[in-house]
Amino acid sequence: MVSIEDYGEFQTTWCPGCGNFPILASVKTALAEMGVAPSEVMIASGIGQAAKLPHYMNCHMFNGLHGRVLPLAQGMKLANPDMRVLCVSGDGCSYGEGGNHFLAAIRRNLDITLLVHDNQIYGLTKGQASPTSALGHVTKTQPTGVRSAPFNPIATAVAMKANFVARAFSGEPEHLVSVIKEAMDHPGFALVDILQPCVSFNKVNTFGWYKERTYLLKDHDASDWGAAMAVADEFGDRIPLGVIYRNDREAFPLGKRLACSEYDRNDLKAVMQSYT
Amino acid sequence: MNENGTNIVVGGAAGQGLATIGRLMSRAAVRAGYHLLVDQRYMSRVRGGHNTFGMRVGTEPLYGPAEGIDILVALNEETLELHRGELAEGAIVLAGEEIDTGGLNALRIPFKKLAPKPLFHNTVALGVLGATLCNDVAILEALLAETFAKKGEEVVRANVDVVRAAFEWVSEQAFDFSCIMPPEPDAPTRMMVNGNEAIALGALAAGCNFVSFYPMTPSTSVAQALIDKGAPLGLVHEQAEDEIAAANMAVGASYAGARALVTTSGGGFALMGEGVSLAGVSETPMVFVVAQRPGPATGMATRTEQGDLDLVVHAGHGEFPRAVLAPADPEQCFHLAHRAFDLAESFQTPVFLLTDQYLADSYRDVEPFDIDGLPPVARPMTEAEEGYKRYVLTEDGVSPRLVPGPSTPLVRADSHEHDEAGRITEDGMNRVVQNSKRLDKGFGLEDEVVDPDYYGEDAPDVLLLCWGSSLGACLDAMDRAETDKTMAVLHFSQVYPLCESLFLDDLEKAGTVVSVEGNATGQFAKLVARETGFQVDEYVLRFDGRPLTAEYVLAGLNGII
Numbered sequence: 013m014v015s016i017e018d019y020g021e022f023q024t025t026w027c028p029g030c031g032n033f034p035i036l037a038s039v040k041t042a043l044a045e046m047g048v049a050p051s052e053v054m055i056a057s058g059i060g061q062a063a064k065l066p067h068y069m070n071c072h073m074f075n076g077l078h079g080r081v082l083p084l085a086q087g088m089k090l091a092n093p094d095m096r097v098l099c100v101s102g103d104g105c106s107y108g109e110g111g112n113h114f115l116a117a118i119r120r121n122l123d124i125t126l127l128v129h130d131n132q133i134y135g136l137t138k139g140q141a142s143p144t145s146a147l148g149h150v151t152k153t154q155p156t157g158v159r160s161a162p163f164n165p166i167a168t169a170v171a172m173k174a175n176f177v178a179r180a181f182s183g184e185p186e187h188l189v190s191v192i193k194e195a196m197d198h199p200g201f202a203l204v205d206i207l208q209p210c211v212s213f214n215k216v217n218t219f220g221w222y223k224e225r226t227y228l229l230k231d232h233d234a235s236d237w238g239a240a241m242a243v244a245d246e247f248g249d250r251i252p253l254g255v256i257y258r259n260d261r262e263a264f265p266l267g268k269r270l271a272c273s274e275y276d277r278n279d280l281k282a283v284m285q286s287y288t
Numbered sequence: 289m290n291e292n293g294t295n296i297v298v299g300g301a302a303g304q305g306l307a308t309i310g311r312l313m314s315r316a317a318v319r320a321g322y323h324l325l326v327d328q329r330y331m332s333r334v335r336g337g338h339n340t341f342g343m344r345v346g347t348e349p350l351y352g353p354a355e356g357i358d359i360l361v362a363l364n365e366e367t368l369e370l371h372r373g374e375l376a377e378g379a380i381v382l383a384g385e386e387i388d389t390g391g392l393n394a395l396r397i398p399f400k401k402l403a404p405k406p407l408f409h410n411t412v413a414l415g416v417l418g419a420t421l422c423n424d425v426a427i428l429e430a431l432l433a434e435t436f437a438k439k440g441e442e443v444v445r446a447n448v449d450v451v452r453a454a455f456e457w458v459s460e461q462a463f464d465f466s467c468i469m470p471p472e473p474d475a476p477t478r479m480m481v482n483g484n485e486a487i488a489l490g491a492l493a494a495g496c497n498f499v500s501f502y503p504m505t506p507s508t509s510v511a512q513a514l515i516d517k518g519a520p521l522g523l524v525h526e527q528a529e530d531e532i533a534a535a536n537m538a539v540g541a542s543y544a545g546a547r548a549l550v551t552t553s554g555g556g557f558a559l560m561g562e563g564v565s566l567a568g569v570s571e572t573p574m575v576f577v578v579a580q581r582p583g584p585a586t587g588m589a590t591r592t593e594q595g596d597l598d599l600v601v602h603a604g605h606g607e608f609p610r611a612v613l614a615p616a617d618p619e620q621c622f623h624l625a626h627r628a629f630d631l632a633e634s635f636q637t638p639v640f641l642l643t644d645q646y647l648a649d650s651y652r653d654v655e656p657f658d659i660d661g662l663p664p665v666a667r668p669m670t671e672a673e674e675g676y677k678r679y680v681l682t683e684d685g686v687s688p689r690l691v692p693g694p695s696t697p698l699v700r701a702d703s704h705e706h707d708e709a710g711r712i713t714e715d716g717m718n719r720v721v722q723n724s725k726r727l728d729k730g731f732g733l734e735d736e737v738v739d740p741d742y743y744g745e746d747a748p749d750v751l752l753l754c755w756g757s758s759l760g761a762c763l764d765a766m767d768r769a770e771t772d773k774t775m776a777v778l779h780f781s782q783v784y785p786l787c788e789s790l791f792l793d794d795l796e797k798a799g800t801v802v803s804v805e806g807n808a809t810g811q812f813a814k815l816v817a818r819e820t821g822f823q824v825d826e827y828v829l830r831f832d833g834r835p836l837t838a839e840y841v842l843a844g845l846n847g848i849i
Contacts, residue, residue: 052694056540059703067702067712072692074543074701075712076536077566083533087540087548090524091498095544095694116529267524270497271545271670271691275521280493280659283517287479287489288319288656 016044022068026061031182031208031219035129036065038185039098042192053096056085058105060136062129065100079109082117085124093266096196097123103130107143107163114165118174121200122264127192128165128203129182131210132217139213149216165205167244170257173237175200177244177257181226182208183219187253194255200263207251222251229254293323293346294421294468295354298413299371300363303335305410309361310341311651312414312435314480316427317345318653321475325760326482326651327353327835332505332589338366343651345421347471351767352760353646355839359465361417362387380465382416395420395463402457408450415454422467425455479654483647483757486618487577488513489657490625491549492523494665496575498546499525500537502556505589506645507579510551531556535563535576542572543701545668545691547629551577554596555586561603564638568608570701571679571687571726573632573639573668575625576600580644582833591833592645594756594806600640601784601815607723609730612640612784613738614756618652620781624738626662631736633666635729636689642783644806646835647757672697677708681721685728730785737782740791744776750849751798753824754805755780755812757835762804764838771849773799783812788820795822800848802826806836 019040026032043053050070057063059078066073072095076084081101089097106114106128117126133151134140140153144165148157169177176198180188188206195202207226209219229252233239240257296313300306310326318324322345331337344350356376362368362383372392375381381394389396395416402412411432418428432447481489487510496518501511515525524546528534531552538548552560557578567574578600582593600612611631615621625641632639668689676697680687687708692699700710705719713719741759744766750773752762759779766775778794780786795801795816803813803824808831813824828844830836 049694051692051696051698054544054692064712066700070698072699073710074540074570076539076570076703077562080532080536080563080566083528083536084540086526087498087500087537087542087546088544090526090537091541091544091546091548092692095692112529113533116533120526267522269545270524270541270547271668271693273497273522274495275492275497277659279521283492283521284479284489284657284659286517287481287485288477 014044014047014049016040018050018070019043020070024068025064027212029211030061031131031210032062032065032129034182034185035127035188035206035208036068038188038192039065039127040069042189042196045189046193046196048096053098054088054092055098055100056081056088057099058101058110060102060105062100062102063105079105080113081105082110082113082126086117086120086122089122089124090266091270094269098196099124099126101128102135103128103132103144104134104142107165115172117201118169118172120264121175121261123199123266125192125195125202125204128205129208130205131208131214133210133214135210135213146216164244164247165203166256167241169203170237170240170244173259173261174203174257175259175261175263176202176255177240178204178255179253180204180206181222181253182206183223184226184253187228191255198258200261225249225251226253227251229256232256234258293344293348293350294358295356295376296343296345296359296361296417297357297371298341298361298363299367300339301336302330302333302339304363306339306341306363309410309414309417310343312431313417314343314651316418316423316431317343317421318478318480319427319431320423321471322346322653323348323350324480324651324653325350325353326649327646328649329834330590338370347468351763353835353837354764355837359417359420361413363413378466380420380463382413382420393464395458395461402453403450408446411447411450412454415451416458418451419455419458420465420467422470425452477656479656480651481618481654482649482651483615483618483621483643484509484579484649485513486621487625487641487643488517490622491575491629492518493657493659493662494547494626494629496547496549496629497523498538498541498548499523499551500528500534500541500548501551502528502531502534504553504556506581506648507551507553507577509648510577510579514549531559532563535560536566538574539563539567539570539572542574543570549575549577551579553579553581554583554599557596557599557603561605565604565606565608566703567638568604568610568726569606569703571636571689572701573636575628575632575639575641577641577643579648580642582831588833590645592806592835593831593833594644594758595808595811595831597642597783597807597811597815600642608726609635609637609733610640610784611733611782612642613781614642614783615647615781616757616759616779617647618650619654621647622657624781626665630663630665631733633668635686635733637729642756644757670696678710679706679708679722679725681708681725684732685725686732734785734787737785737787737790741779741781742776742794743779745774747797748776749773749799750775750845751795751801752777752841753795753801753803753813754778755783758804758806761836761838761841765841765845768838769842769845769849773849775849780812783815786816786819792820792822800825802828802845802848804828804836804841806830
């Protein structure tokens with residue numbers, strides 16, 4: 013029996029009211045409800061406020077480099093396939109610095125889950141535009157407003173027929189817990205884009221802004237790719253939450269746990285022999 | 289005729305199959321008991337361009353490539369035009385009868401007569417070359433049978449018939465070429481491997497079970513050999529989306545218990561810099577193979593250089609220990625690749641194997657690698673007591689490394705500065721303690737440094753200082769130098785860290801120290817100066833993209849010896 017207490021309580025460096033708190037609580041709740049013990053999950057993270065999450069709970073963890081959480085996590089899964097692998101990072105890390113890895117991870121379809129804390133701003137570096145900031149969003153470093161069109165991670169993932177694509181909101185923690193559980197149980201690569209307010213640096217996309225616009229998807233057939241593309245395109249006055257697309261493409265094949273594998277000496281000798 | 293063996297060059301356009309002819313002839317020569325040294329030169333093109341496959345075969349051990357061609361196999365007109373000036377005394381040209389060989393000593397091969405189908409023309413060339421070299425036709429027949437076994441008996445028989453016809457044709461020709469006497473028929477079995485294959489084999493022997501890479505000449509064949517030979521045994525491999533991913537993937541795999549290797553060349557390695565630093569701070573064992581080619585930037589993709597020593601010694605921001613190994617030949621590639629895994633695990637830090645295009649592609653005959661004689665390789669723990677801390681302070685700076693498992697204590701790795709438990713912290717005192725702990729591992733690494741090799745007379749008039757693949761050219765040059773002066777060669781197969789107690793005396797006792805390197809700025813000589821204060825007297829540097837040869841070194845020593 014795994015309880016949420018097993019995951020511990022730690023002091024954080026997050027601002028009071030930050031959306032990261034309910035996300036952390038939801039991760040712990042989801043794992044506990046799934047019966048996954050702290051030693052049965054490896055959490056990889058990148059760099060950013062969100063990426064500090066594994067420091068604030070009990071788990072195997074590797075807090076890696078900015079943008080590189082996905083390659084790091086995929087290496088972990090390939091070497092230790094019996095463990096659950098969860099990736100946690102923000103929108104800048106996952107979609108900006110790590111954009112190429114995001115595309116490759118969807119294609120590779122390893123059985124890992126990516127949780128993106130998407131607050132549409134760079135928080136750790138104090139308020140610059142992120143890949144998901146809206147057109148015209150004014151920041152100190154974009155004083156005339158953002159000129160690049162926002163990246164739509166959901167539409168991209170659906171277009172690439174990722175195995176599992178969902179959106180959640182830190183203000184709907186019960187729903188978030190259920191989506192995380194579903195994502196982790198779905199074979200192959202799973203994306204959960206989690207909308208969250210940045211109380212310090214995003215004065216546009218506030219808690220109220222998200223609360224007003226988000227709604228839970230009903231009667232949506234997530235196995236219908238065309239319907240999923242239409243839902244994925246919706247981001248504005250109304251923002252859908254829920255499982256948007258589900259695919260059953262075969263996950264990347266995994267082998268044995270490498271830490272426990274040794275080559276047979278005779279096999280190695282045969283390899284050497286093949287060069288005579 | 290060269291004194292040290294026969295120098296053979298097969299030249300033609302890419303796609304003409306010259307590498308196949310070269311590899312088969314090389315293997316036949318090794319099976320016949322000859323010593324072999326291959327120097328492949330190719331252009332960065334899939335078709336066309338001018339490529340050569342150079343082989344030196346001899347009955348005595350060979351060290352480096354040579355200039356001066358004894359047998360030129362010209363698969364096209366251009367080969368003859370480009371290389372006729374390099375023909376040695378007594379040389380012979382083997383070319384199709386349609387190629388005008390002028391007044392040269394030549395065998396003009398009637399390809400169409402010997403094999404009506406163009407598909408078999410390479411086998412004709414192989415047969416004519418083999419016969420000219422006085423090779424035993426049975427060796428080539430056996431080799432063709434193995435090579436084409438998968439294509440069926442008919443293909444094997446057709447190739448064997450063609451090679452026999454070629455031998456017969458040569459026996460009917462009157463021509464002037466004295467081949468070196470074949471070695472004793474009972475010569476012991478030898479392997480034929482190039483530098484990259486030897487690295488892959490050394491890695492496999494060390495238990496390497498993970499490779500991630502992004503294809504880049506001349507490093508790709510390390511991954512290729514690992515995949516060919518290792519995947520059937522359980523090695524996990526993945527071609528990453530870029531070099532950044534390749535490096536980070538391997539760090540993740542290593543954290544989770546794999547023995548991980550990454551292979552790349554200069555440009556790709558430049559992208560891996562942050563990953564190197566990550567391995568350093570997170571104390572994750574990593575082996576990086578960097579096969580050098582001329583830079584800056586894209587440089588000359590398929591040529592050779594020793595220009596990335598500075599890059600590899602300094603790669604990665606921040607301060608952390610590392611070891612840089614620079615093998616001279618395939619034997620050292622094998623043993624140092626094996627050693628790299630032990631060092632990486634023992635000191636939990638990145639270890640580099642620095643080679644170059646010349647060595648990567650250079651086939652040699654080697655004594656079969658002895659798996660049983662290898663020392664054990666350090667391994668991480670798979671179990672630990674409760675209260676385990678990943679970065680616990682120890683006397684030598686090495687914290688026992690635990691692989692995360694479903695019933696182990698938690699393993700926390702971090703790219704930030706962290707405390708003993710792996711938790712992020714900006715505490716100043718902790719920073720000093722953890723940074724010092726990591727650097728302390730460098731003292732242990734220094735105790736494990738590979739001794740430089742010294743060849744020749746003590747306190748010589750002239751000492752050639754070299755590293756990595758330049759050894760062969762230096763030894764050959766010393767051997768062939770016509771001088772009254774005494775000479776010696778000091779070779780480093782580990783270029784970082786440097787321990788002056790192992791070599792400074794040798795440098796100081798020599799009259800003139802000449803740095804021989806495949807780069808334009810004498811990077812190793814400068815590293816030696818930085819670490820020891822010792823300044824070399826002279827330089828022989830090559831940076832035209834071609835490998836150092838004895839002839840080149842001797843020309844550079846003009847006025848010194």
